[in-house]
Amino acid sequence: MSPRDTLLRIDGLEVAVARDPQYTVVRGLSLEVREGEVLGIVGESGSGKSVTALSMVGLLPPGLRVSAGSISFKHEELTRASAGRLAAIRGRHIGFVFQDPTAALDPVMKIGLQVSEPLLLHRLARRAQAEGRAVDGLGEVGIAAPRESSHRFPHEFSGGMRQRAMIATALIAAPELIIADEPTTALDVTVQAQILDLLQRLNRDRGVSLILISHDLDVVGEFCDRIAVMYAGRIVETGTTRDLLSEPQHPYTRALLESMPSKRIVRDTPLQAIPGEPPTPNALPGGCPFHPRCPYVVEQCRRAEPSLLPNRAGIRAGLSACWVAQRAQGLERPRPPLSTASVSAGVGPTAVRPAADALLRVENLRRFFRVGARLPWQRSREVHAVDGVSLMLGRGETLGIVGESGCGKSTLARCVLRLIEPDEGRIFFRGRELTSLTGNALWAMRRYMQPVFQDPYASLNPRWRVRQIVAEPLSAQGVGSAVARRRVDETLELVGLGPSYGERLPHQLSGGQRQRVAIARAIACRPDLLVTDEPLSSLDASIQAQIVNLLRDMQAQFGLSILFVSHDLRVVRYLSTTIAVMYLGKVVEFGEAEAVCSNPRHPYTAALLSSIPEARSDHAPADRILLRGEAPSPMDPPSGCRFRTRCSFAGPDCELREPSLVDGPVPQVACHYPLREVQGLTHGGPGRT
Numbered sequence: 001m002s003p004r005d006t007l008l009r010i011d012g013l014e015v016a017v018a019r020d021p022q023y024t025v026v027r028g029l030s031l032e033v034r035e036g037e038v039l040g041i042v043g044e045s046g047s048g049k050s051v052t053a054l055s056m057v058g059l060l061p062p063g064l065r066v067s068a069g070s071i072s073f074k075h076e077e078l079t080r081a082s083a084g085r086l087a088a089i090r091g092r093h094i095g096f097v098f099q100d101p102t103a104a105l106d107p108v109m110k111i112g113l114q115v116s117e118p119l120l121l122h123r124l125a126r127r128a129q130a131e132g133r134a135v136d137g138l139g140e141v142g143i144a145a146p147r148e149s150s151h152r153f154p155h156e157f158s159g160g161m162r163q164r165a166m167i168a169t170a171l172i173a174a175p176e177l178i179i180a181d182e183p184t185t186a187l188d189v190t191v192q193a194q195i196l197d198l199l200q201r202l203n204r205d206r207g208v209s210l211i212l213i214s215h216d217l218d219v220v221g222e223f224c225d226r227i228a229v230m231y232a233g234r235i236v237e238t239g240t241t242r243d244l245l246s247e248p249q250h251p252y253t254r255a256l257l258e259s260m261p262s263k264r265i266v267r268d269t270p271l272q273a274i275p276g277e278p279p280t281p282n283a284l285p286g287g288c289p290f291h292p293r294c295p296y297v298v299e300q301c302r303r304a305e306p307s308l309l310p311n312r313a314g315i316r317a318g319l320s321a322c323w324v325a326q327r328a329q330g331l332e333r334p335r336p337p338l339s340t341a342s343v344s345a346g347v348g349p350t351a352v353r354p355a356a357d358a359l360l361r362v363e364n365l366r367r368f369f370r371v372g373a374r375l376p377w378q379r380s381r382e383v384h385a386v387d388g389v390s391l392m393l394g395r396g397e398t399l400g401i402v403g404e405s406g407c408g409k410s411t412l413a414r415c416v417l418r419l420i421e422p423d424e425g426r427i428f429f430r431g432r433e434l435t436s437l438t439g440n441a442l443w444a445m446r447r448y449m450q451p452v453f454q455d456p457y458a459s460l461n462p463r464w465r466v467r468q469i470v471a472e473p474l475s476a477q478g479v480g481s482a483v484a485r486r487r488v489d490e491t492l493e494l495v496g497l498g499p500s501y502g503e504r505l506p507h508q509l510s511g512g513q514r515q516r517v518a519i520a521r522a523i524a525c526r527p528d529l530l531v532t533d534e535p536l537s538s539l540d541a542s543i544q545a546q547i548v549n550l551l552r553d554m555q556a557q558f559g560l561s562i563l564f565v566s567h568d569l570r571v572v573r574y575l576s577t578t579i580a581v582m583y584l585g586k587v588v589e590f591g592e593a594e595a596v597c598s599n600p601r602h603p604y605t606a607a608l609l610s611s612i613p614e615a616r617s618d619h620a621p622a623d624r625i626l627l628r629g630e631a632p633s634p635m636d637p638p639s640g641c642r643f644r645t646r647c648s649f650a651g652p653d654c655e656l657r658e659p660s661l662v663d664g665p666v667p668q669v670a671c672h673y674p675l676r677e678v679q680g681l682t683h684g685g686p687g688r689t
Contacts, residue, residue: 007177007209008033013069015051021067023282025051027233033177038203038210040220043230044278044540049213053179057094058086091118095170099182101162105154111165112150118173137168141198158630160191167198179211184219188404188567190627193611197626215540217256218613221245229253232279232289235308239318249311249320251294251331259545261574262614273545277510296324296331358392359528359561365389365425367415381635385411387585398562400576400593402569402608404631407582409565413531416563417451418442430528447477450522454534456514460506467502470520477525487524495520495550512543516550523554531563536571548575569612573597581605584634584642591667601669603647641672649673
C-alpha cells in the first residue's frame with residue numbers, strides 16, 4: 001500500500017433504528033481516510049459523530065443498525081463482515097479511544113492486564129511477553145513509573161492517566177487506524193494539551209492514521225489534515241483544515257467558529273450564538289435541516305435539502321451542502337447576527353476594586369478534609385483543599401476562578417455559599433461577616449447569593465415541573481403564591497424559554513434548556529451574587545455561547561456579581577473582570593482579567609494559557625508549554641512552592657520557601673521567579689525576570 005492510499009472509505013452510510021427504519025440517525029454519509037492522515041469530525045451533540053465512529057468497528061448499540069451504504073477498510077467490506085471478523089479487526093487493525101475512560105475500563109481489572117488484553121485476544125504474544133509490552137506501552141504514553149502503575153486499578157489513576165491508559169490499549173497491537181471519540185472532553189486544558197500532543201506524535205512518528213471526533217473546532221483544527229462538519233446526521237462541509245477554517249462555506253461551520261470565544265473577540269461584544277437547538281433525528285425540518293437556525297435562509301432552503309457539492313470555482317477546494325453558498329455571491333452579503341443578545345454598556349473590564357467597595361471579600365480561607373482512618377489502626381490524612389485563599393469581588397463584576405481538577409475551585413465556591421463550612425478564615429458579603437451568621441440570619445442572607453451547578457440534570461428535581469423548580473427559592477423566602485407565579489413567568493421569559501416551558505419536566509428539555517432553568521431558579525430571587533460551578537462543561541460550544549450571553553445579559557440587567565468557576569480559560573478570559581488562578585488549594589495569580597491573560601507572571605498561568613486550543617491563531621502547537629506529569633496529591637503537597645515539581649523555571653528557593661502572593665503594579669503573583677513580559681507565549685516561551 002502506497003503512503004497516501006485510502007485506508008478507510010465510507011460510501012452512502014445510513015444508520016437507522018432497527019424497529020423504525022424511517023428514524024435515521026446517520027444519513028447518506030461518505031468520507032475517506034488516507035494512510036497517515038488525520039481527519040477531524042466536528043458537530044454538536046446528536047449530529048451523528050459517535051454513531052458514525054461506532055459503525056466503523058461494528059459496535060453500534062442495540063436498536064441501531066446499518067441500513068444502507070458501505071464501509072471498507074483496506075478494501076475489505078465491513079458492513080457484511082461476521083461478528084468474528086469484526087472482532088479480529090478491532091484492536092488489531094483499528095484501535096478505539098472512547099470518550100469516558102472510566103466507563104470503558106474494567107474497575108476490577110488491573111491496568112496492565114487491560115492494556116495487554118488486545119495482544120492476548122489476537123494471540124500476538126504470550127502472557128509474560130504481553131505484560132512486558134504493556135509496561136512499555138504505558139511508558140510510551142507518558143505514565144510515570146509504568147511498571148508500578150501497571151499493577152494499579154483504574155480508580156487509582158487520574159482522569160488524564162486513565163485516558164493515556166486507553167490510548168496505550170488502542171496502540172498496543174500497532175493498528176493502522178485509531179478512532180478517538182471525544183478523547184479530551186472531560187479533561188483539564190493542560191491534560192487535553194498532553195493528550196493531543198501524544199496523538200500528534202503517534203501520527204508523526206508511527207504514521208498512524210487518526211480520526212479525531214470532537215464538538216470543538218479549535219481542538220481538531222490544530223493538527224488535523226482535513227475536517228468534516230456534521231449536522232443532523234450528515235456531512236454539510238468538508239475540506240482541508242486551513243481552507244475550512246479560513247473560508248468556511250457552510251453557515252453552520254461559520255456559526256460554530258463565531259460562537260467560540262477567542263482572543264479576537266473583545267469582552268463588550270456578545271458571542272454569536274447559534275439560536276435554537278439541533279433537531280432530533282425523528283423530527284427533522286423539511287428542506288435543509290439547518291434552515292430554522294440559519295441567518296442566510298432563502299425560500300429554496302425550506303423546500304429541498306441541498307447535496308454535498310464541490311465549492312464554487314475560485315473559492316477553495318472542498319465540498320459543502322448549502323443552496324446559498326453554491327450561488328455566485330455565496331455567503332458574502334450581510335445578514336443579521338446569529339444571536340440577538342445585547343449587553344448593556346458598563347460591564348467591561350475594570351480595575352480590581354478596593355476592599356471597601358467589594359460585595360464579596362474572602363480573607364485567609366482554609367478548608368481541610370480528613371481521609372482514611374476507616375479502621376482503628378489507620379492514620380487519617382488531611383487534604384488541603386483550600387489553603388489560605390484571599391479574594392475580593394466588586395458589585396456588577398465577574399471573578400473567574402480557574403485551575404486544574406483538584407485545585408480547590410469548587411470547594412472554595414461552596415465555602416462562599418456556606419454549603420461547606422470553612423475551617424479558618426472569614427467571608428464578608430454585603431458588608432456583613434458571613435462566617436459568623438447562623439440560623440435565621442444566614443437563611444435571610446441566602447436570598448442574595450444563589451448557585452448554578454455543573455450538571456443541571458442532577459441539580460433539578462426530576463419529578464417537579466419547571467414552574468415548581470423556579471418557584472422553589474421564592475417559596476423558601478416566603479414570597480406569596482400570586483407574586484411568585486408572576487415572577488416565575490417573568491424569569492422564564494428573561495432566560496429565553498417563556499412561560500409555556502413551565503409545565504415541562506426536566507427530561508423533556510435539552511441540556512442547554514436545563515441550564516437555562518437552573519439560571520432562572522438562581523435569579524428568581526433577584527440575588528446580588530451568582531456562584532456558578534463549571535456551568536458550561538457539559539454543553540456544546542454553540543450552546544455554551546447562548547449561556548454565556550445569557551449570563552452577561554442577566555448581569556447587565558440586574559447588576560449581578562458572578563463568581564465563575566471553570567477550567568476553560570477561553571470563556572473565563574472573555575467573561576471575567578478579574579481572574580484568580582488556583583493550584584493545589586492556593587491562589588498563585590490574581591488580577592484584572594486581560595492583564596493576567598496577556599502578561600501572565602506565574603509559570604502555571606502561562607502553561608494554562610498556552611494549552612488553550614486556538615485553531616485560528618498563528619502559533620504552532622509544537623511551541624506549546626506542556627506541564628510535566630500529574631499534579632501532586634493535595635494530601636502530600638511538595639515543600640516550598642507547590643508547583644515546583646512541574647515548573648521549568650524552578651530555582652533553589654522554590655524547594656525551601658513557599659512564595660506568598662505579592663501585590664504590585666502587575667497582577668499579584670506567588671512566585672520566587674515571576675516571568676518577564678511575553679508577547680505570544682508560544683513563540684520562544686517565557687523567561688525569568
